[in-house]
Amino acid sequence: MHQPAATPRTQAEEFLTREMATLVIYEQARQSFAHVSGWLHPAEGFLLMRLASATNAMPAGAVVEIGSFKGLSTCWLASGLRSVRSRTGADAGKVFAVDHFTGSPEHQAGGKFEDAEIVKHGSTLPLFRENIQKAGLTDLVEVVQAGSLEAVKTWSGAPIRLLFIDGDHSYEATRDDFAAWSKFVPVGGYICFHDVNTWEGVTRFVKELMADPSRRFITVMGAASLLVARRIA
Numbered sequence: 001m002h003q004p005a006a007t008p009r010t011q012a013e014e015f016l017t018r019e020m021a022t023l024v025i026y027e028q029a030r031q032s033f034a035h036v037s038g039w040l041h042p043a044e045g046f047l048l049m050r051l052a053s054a055t056n057a058m059p060a061g062a063v064v065e066i067g068s069f070k071g072l073s074t075c076w077l078a079s080g081l082r083s084v085r086s087r088t089g090a091d092a093g094k095v096f097a098v099d100h101f102t103g104s105p106e107h108q109a110g111g112k113f114e115d116a117e118i119v120k121h122g123s124t125l126p127l128f129r130e131n132i133q134k135a136g137l138t139d140l141v142e143v144v145q146a147g148s149l150e151a152v153k154t155w156s157g158a159p160i161r162l163l164f165i166d167g168d169h170s171y172e173a174t175r176d177d178f179a180a181w182s183k184f185v186p187v188g189g190y191i192c193f194h195d196v197n198t199w200e201g202v203t204r205f206v207k208e209l210m211a212d213p214s215r216r217f218i219t220v221m222g223a224a225s226l227l228v229a230r231r232i233a
């Protein structure tokens with residue numbers, strides 16, 4: 001029987017095919033940790049996931065998160081690493097989840113965002129571990145149970161290609177987290193800040209950083225309150 005010659009797909013069809021594949025990755029990831037509560041908008045999570053998976057668009061290095069709480073952002077980041085593994089077979093490393101897990105000031109009893117887990121158990125670490133395990137991401141996450149400024153003293157010195165800062169949201173803590181960890185981010189690496197324009201301290205620090213005449217970082221994109229900066233010098 002006569003078969004018509006295969007017609008190449010148009011650019012628009014190729015584009016839509018890639019879009020649909022990305023949507024499937026997003027949906028699968030989201031469903032695998034729908035049980036995890038936290039402070040991240042899905043668009044912010046999606047951006048973190050895609051950045052973690054963009055290994056060929058940045059220098060080699062680790063993925064580090066400051067402020068993991070119950071694991072929501074950790075799940076997005078680790079899902080990005082998992083998608084690299086399933087796409088290429090390559091090991092894209094783990095998410096280093098840095099948190100003392102005793103909550104920020106606003107999570108304590110009487111705080112603005114009092115958290116039942118913190119008030120009852122004093123820690124979100126057991127729930128964090130359970131959430132990561134239920135999402136099937138345990139082998140992609142390394143817990144660093146310590147305050148950020150303690151944890152950095154034990155850091156190997158390895159480059160960090162993607163740093164996500166979402167710990168204590170005061171100006172001083174954001175400034176100190178940045179100062180302590182950003183030195184490991186090489187040119188071409190990324191730092192993401194959460195709660196920009198929603199928390200005064202974070203917003204003030206990020207504005208100052210972006211106005212710094214040395215221009216080491218530029219803002220490249222964002223989603224909701226997530227701001228993504230790339231190191232350029």
Ligand SMILES: C[S@@+](CC[C@H](N)C(=O)[O-])C[C@H]1O[C@@H](n2cnc3c(N)ncnc32)[C@H](O)[C@@H]1O
Binds near residue numbers: 037071073100124168
């Ligand atoms: C807003 S929550 C993080 C939310 C999380 N990224 C998510 O997606 O759900 C802030 C977290 O930062 C942690 N934290 C506060 N101060 C810290 C510090 N100095 N070092 C490390 N973690 C800290 C708290 O224990 C809390 O779990």
